[in-house]
Amino acid sequence: MKxxxxxxxxxxxxxxxxxxxxGNTYHFCCPSCKAIFEKNPSKFC
Incomplete structure (x- = not known):
């Protein structure tokens, strides 16, 4: 599970x-969560 x-x-x-x-693979439930992550990845890493 991720x-x-x-x-x-x-x-x-x-x-x-x-x-x-x-160098890490992140998994998202939907494209909108991926878009939020892409805007500010340092907030989630």
Missing amino acids: TDPVCKMQLDEQGTVTLEHD
Whole structure:
């Protein structure tokens, strides 16, 4: 299980929206959480 860094939802790795940032893979529940992360990644890392 992975945790969406924005909304803290628990996620199964399959079928999630992902983003590579500073050598790490982040998993999101939806594109809008990914967009929020992309605007200010340091807030969530």
